[in-house]
Amino acid sequence: MKTHAVGLVALSAFAVLVSGPAxxxxxxxxFKSRCGICHWDPAQADEKPRQGPTLKKLIGRTAGTEKSFPRYSPAMKKAGFAWTADKLDSYLENPRTTVPGTTMAFVGLKKPDERKAVVDYLLKAAR
Ligand code: HEC
Structure with missing residues (x-):
């Protein structure tokens, strides 16, 4: 009986370890679940066309200027800023406020920690 209870405690401690900080x-x-339907993952080789532009070498690139993408909105083409962590953060929070008229059909990542995680990911993967 006693060992059984100890086992249970150990088991739930393990469950917390596995599911907790995840x-x-x-x-x-x-990125995979929220962006991947429209953007090829910049960490992957053998890029395939998607509905959105490639994000490879995104950081520092001027918005709306990726040559391989033929379908930028007029809004994105004249946005005129370069992609930084801050710009990404506000675009991902609310695409249409940051670039009014953007055709990126994405409601936005409302949770700051999720945005930070995606931005950090792109800072590494999209150079
Ligand atoms: C429903 C499809 C779709 C989803 C989902 C989507 N995007 Fe986009 N994305 C687009 C399209 C289309 C454009 C071009 C928008 C324009 O020209 O106004 C774009 C443009 C961008 C740009 C500007 C790129 C450039 O070359 O200037 C960035 C950055 C971007 N998306 C990041 C993301 C990230 C990060 C996510 C996930 C959090 C995401 N997008 C989700 C379709 C999508």
Missing amino acids: AAADGAQL
Whole structure:
């Protein structure tokens, strides 16, 4: 009986270890689930066309200027800023406020920790 209870405690401690801090947002995973239908993952080789532009070499690139992408909105083409962590953060929070008229059909990542995770991921993967 006593060993059984100890076993249970050990088991639930293990469950906390496994599921607990996983609540901390995982950028690669979020990119895959929230952006991956429209953007090829910049960490992957053999890039395939998607509905959105490639994000390879995104950091520092002027918005709306990726040559391989033929379908930028007029709004994105004349946005005129370069992509930094701050710009990404506000675009991902609310695309249409940051670039009014953008055709990126994405409601936005409302949780600051999720945005930070995706931005951090892109800072590494999209250079
Ligand atoms: C439903 C498809 C879709 C989803 C989902 C989506 N995007 Fe986009 N994205 C687009 C399209 C289309 C554009 C071009 C927008 C324009 O020209 O106004 C774009 C543009 C961008 C740009 C500007 C790139 C450049 O070359 O200037 C960035 C950065 C971006 N997306 C990041 C993301 C990230 C990060 C996510 C996930 C959090 C995401 N997008 C989710 C379709 C999508």
